[in-house]
Amino acid sequence: MADLEKFRAETRRWLSDNAPPSIKGTTLGLGEGNWGGRKATYPNPDMKAWLNVMAARGWTAPEWPAQYGGGGLSKAEAKVLRDEMAALKLPAPLVGFGLTMIGPTLLEYGTEDQKQEHLSKIIRGDIRWCQGYSEPGSGSDLASLQTRAVLQGDYYVINGQKIWTSYANYSDWMFMLVRTDPQAPKHEGITFILMDMASPGVETRPIKLISGSSPFCETFLTDVQVPAKNVVFKVNHGWTVAKALLNHERTMIASAFGSGTGRRQTIGDYARKYVDFEGERIADTTLRTRMTQYEMDALAFKLTSDRARDAAKAGLPPGSESSMFKIYGTELNQRRQELLGSIAGPQALGWEGSGFEEQELSQTRDWLRSRGNTIEGGTSEVQLNIIAKRVLGLPD
Amino acid sequence: MELVLSEDQELLAKTAIDFVRTRSPVSRMRALRDAQDPIGFSRTLWKEMAELGWVGILIPEAYGGANMGLADLVVVLEALGRTLAPEPFLSTILLGGQLLTQAGSEEQKQAWLPGIASGDKILTVAYQEARSRYDLNRVATKAEQQSGSWVLSGEKIQVLDGHTADALIVSARTAGGQNDQDGITLFLIPRDTPGLTVTRQQRIDDRAVALVSLDSVKVGAGSLLGPLGGGFEILSQVVDRATVGLCAEMLGGMSQIFDDTLNYLKTRQQFGALIGTFQALKHRAARLFMEIELARSSVMAAARAADAGDKDWESLISLAKARGSDTFLLAANEGVQMHGGIGMTDEHDAGFYLKRARVAEMTFGDAAWHRERWATLHKY
Numbered sequence A: 001m002a003d004l005e006k007f008r009a010e011t012r013r014w015l016s017d018n019a020p021p022s023i024k025g026t027t028l029g030l031g032e033g034n035w036g037g038r039k040a041t042y043p044n045p046d047m048k049a050w051l052n053v054m055a056a057r058g059w060t061a062p063e064w065p066a067q068y069g070g071g072g073l074s075k076a077e078a079k080v081l082r083d084e085m086a087a088l089k090l091p092a093p094l095v096g097f098g099l100t101m102i103g104p105t106l107l108e109y110g111t112e113d114q115k116q117e118h119l120s121k122i123i124r125g126d127i128r129w130c131q132g133y134s135e136p137g138s139g140s141d142l143a144s145l146q147t148r149a150v151l152q153g154d155y156y157v158i159n160g161q162k163i164w165t166s167y168a169n170y171s172d173w174m175f176m177l178v179r180t181d182p183q184a185p186k187h188e189g190i191t192f193i194l195m196d197m198a199s200p201g202v203e204t205r206p207i208k209l210i211s212g213s214s215p216f217c218e219t220f221l222t223d224v225q226v227p228a229k230n231v232v233f234k235v236n237h238g239w240t241v242a243k244a245l246l247n248h249e250r251t252m253i254a255s256a257f258g259s260g261t262g263r264r265q266t267i268g269d270y271a272r273k274y275v276d277f278e279g280e281r282i283a284d285t286t287l288r289t290r291m292t293q294y295e296m297d298a299l300a301f302k303l304t305s306d307r308a309r310d311a312a313k314a315g316l317p318p319g320s321e322s323s324m325f326k327i328y329g330t331e332l333n334q335r336r337q338e339l340l341g342s343i344a345g346p347q348a349l350g351w352e353g354s355g356f357e358e359q360e361l362s363q364t365r366d367w368l369r370s371r372g373n374t375i376e377g378g379t380s381e382v383q384l385n386i387i388a389k390r391v392l393g394l395p396d
Numbered sequence B: 001m002e003l004v005l006s007e008d009q010e011l012l013a014k015t016a017i018d019f020v021r022t023r024s025p026v027s028r029m030r031a032l033r034d035a036q037d038p039i040g041f042s043r044t045l046w047k048e049m050a051e052l053g054w055v056g057i058l059i060p061e062a063y064g065g066a067n068m069g070l071a072d073l074v075v076v077l078e079a080l081g082r083t084l085a086p087e088p089f090l091s092t093i094l095l096g097g098q099l100l101t102q103a104g105s106e107e108q109k110q111a112w113l114p115g116i117a118s119g120d121k122i123l124t125v126a127y128q129e130a131r132s133r134y135d136l137n138r139v140a141t142k143a144e145q146q147s148g149s150w151v152l153s154g155e156k157i158q159v160l161d162g163h164t165a166d167a168l169i170v171s172a173r174t175a176g177g178q179n180d181q182d183g184i185t186l187f188l189i190p191r192d193t194p195g196l197t198v199t200r201q202q203r204i205d206d207r208a209v210a211l212v213s214l215d216s217v218k219v220g221a222g223s224l225l226g227p228l229g230g231g232f233e234i235l236s237q238v239v240d241r242a243t244v245g246l247c248a249e250m251l252g253g254m255s256q257i258f259d260d261t262l263n264y265l266k267t268r269q270q271f272g273a274l275i276g277t278f279q280a281l282k283h284r285a286a287r288l289f290m291e292i293e294l295a296r297s298s299v300m301a302a303a304r305a306a307d308a309g310d311k312d313w314e315s316l317i318s319l320a321k322a323r324g325s326d327t328f329l330l331a332a333n334e335g336v337q338m339h340g341g342i343g344m345t346d347e348h349d350a351g352f353y354l355k356r357a358r359v360a361e362m363t364f365g366d367a368a369w370h371r372e373r374w375a376t377l378h379k380y
């Protein structure tokens, strides 16, 4: 404990000495964070400086082993680091699928060469990753995927189409699932492979969302050559890797949406701007009840995340909780967005142009975007199936 | 605050669950009901629980207890809640014992706490009245001073273990109007005091409760518990802490009826298939699982916050009770529904959980009452 307190004091001092002043108090949400990569732009150059100092200590990936450039921190130390960053209102220096999905997966399933090649580039924010799982005919039933990979010498030649590939047009590499044995049962002919997006034959086309933005693409693959050494784990055993990665993905989505980290404003603050109060109380009792119910559920959810974290810290085996956190966290975010809109009333109906404040317009877009939270990373219905089967042991 | 059981608590939980399994299955509670048992719980088992150290968990060492916290006691209460054990933790420990510990004079503590810790004495608190609903300040029972004595008149309802308690702590108005917080005083009154009549009431959950009527009950100045007119404050704090204990019992109840329901989903066949293969039921079970997980976190947090005296402890208790009330009822309703016809029969245990859920919901404030309190605390 004493060591941990010493670490806390040192961390606090180091953070306040090394964080550029202009980034303090700019705690960002997931979508707005620094995703890194070759195509990254830095409207505030201090953000790049912040990434560099943190990456040099391995603190963009605090719990990864130091031998690959990670921070080598224990879970308890990593929590101290998070707490101290929150206390100083510092934004995450780097976010993205490298840190949250493919990195942890390579640590578990990658070869030594693959770890050496990719992990440090993720930590430094040099390479941005995207996820090539879904296809037009394969969403929830992911294992039915059709994209073909055929071995020719040292290379796989890949043909097919991926869809809903988030940020494919900004990414440098893709981890993806391909079919290497079309004769085998559907789960047994899949391989997990890493592909450079700059390879000839890769084409991305952005798709526009209901919220107006285009965070994802269709990705077309025509005779793309990918070195065979880029296969992660074993050929035709990609499903094992795919599931492990999905677990990381759900945890990432749940913590991004549900735990309330990085929130600049409570719904109470928002209400003070738009609705009538009688003394200290919200006059509209129905709205008050909705807000209270939401806040209480959000708190119970946060406590449950804390409990899972404390259990992990105490060395207890993780349950299949990521599905629960994914469902509850994303539904909470949807309720929150809908509630914020209800609080703002007709001011929440603007698309663009005059008569609406910037914050109102972006909140409305966030609300629209939030509808995707219960679809991406595996739909809520699929998560409920997983809980029923894996946690509750209900029969198929 | 660490939301994880310590090694000692793990051990305590294991002992409690083993004990409940062998010594206190639901059939024991059913037998007490069927026999219309005059006590309503087992004195033998209560003594055993005292010997195991559970009864004295919250009592200071100086009076024969272990001076541990709510975070420890909830582990035991959850196990007992699983099989609806009716032993008098709420009345004697969480209400009576705690009031004495918090507000009793040295003499009162000496007189009562060691006997409570050893499992020999039963104590209860008579606070609820026919029109008080969940508000501890709505007290119509009066206490008037007459030549050095106090004379109490009024009626208290559903007093837990009222008919077996050796003494009752009664809230009465010594000043102010009927809903004022000031002017409520607590009196410690032996049950055999003239003018005090105790009548057993039958409630849906078959826990032993009694109607207590006070007809010019005369007691000395020494029976005052805590300061004159300052009873509300103390009672509120103690009821808040007791609420955490009740929530733990509820957590046990909802967990058990959920386990029973899952078991049924895995064994009952219809349409040539186990009913647990039907997605309509799977998804409801999965959602119920999540709600129970959130209830568990809330109880653990409330117990720890109450032990530490954290500034947000009151709002965490309201969180635990609002969620506990809703979720226990949901688990019981779903339990009956997913059992089909058999779930409606008296022969099956599901109904016991439903009845206990409803009573627990309406003890110490229902979900709406606690949400409203939460909203007030958070200036919504």
Ligand SMILES: Cc1cc2nc3c(=O)[nH]c(=O)nc-3n(C[C@H](O)[C@H](O)[C@H](O)COP(=O)(O)OP(=O)(O)OC[C@H]3O[C@@H](n4cnc5c(N)ncnc54)[C@H](O)[C@@H]3O)c2cc1C
Binding pocket: A130, A131, A132, A133, A134, A135, A138, A139, A140, A141, A163, A164, A165, A166, A167, A216, A372, A373, A375, A376, A377, A378, A379, A380, A381, A382, A385
């Ligand atoms: C914003 C966003 C970002 C995304 N980013 C990526 C990405 O980067 N990379 C990537 O590979 N994919 C990505 N996806 C795709 C996402 O994983 C899929 O959309 C998702 O898995 C659902 O597949 P689908 O769209 O084909 O819907 P379908 O599978 O066709 O589902 C349609 C409906 O049927 C329900 N359903 C399906 N099967 C069952 C079942 N067995 N039981 C009950 N209900 C069922 C679903 O829950 C849903 O409600 C993204 C999606 C969104 C919305």
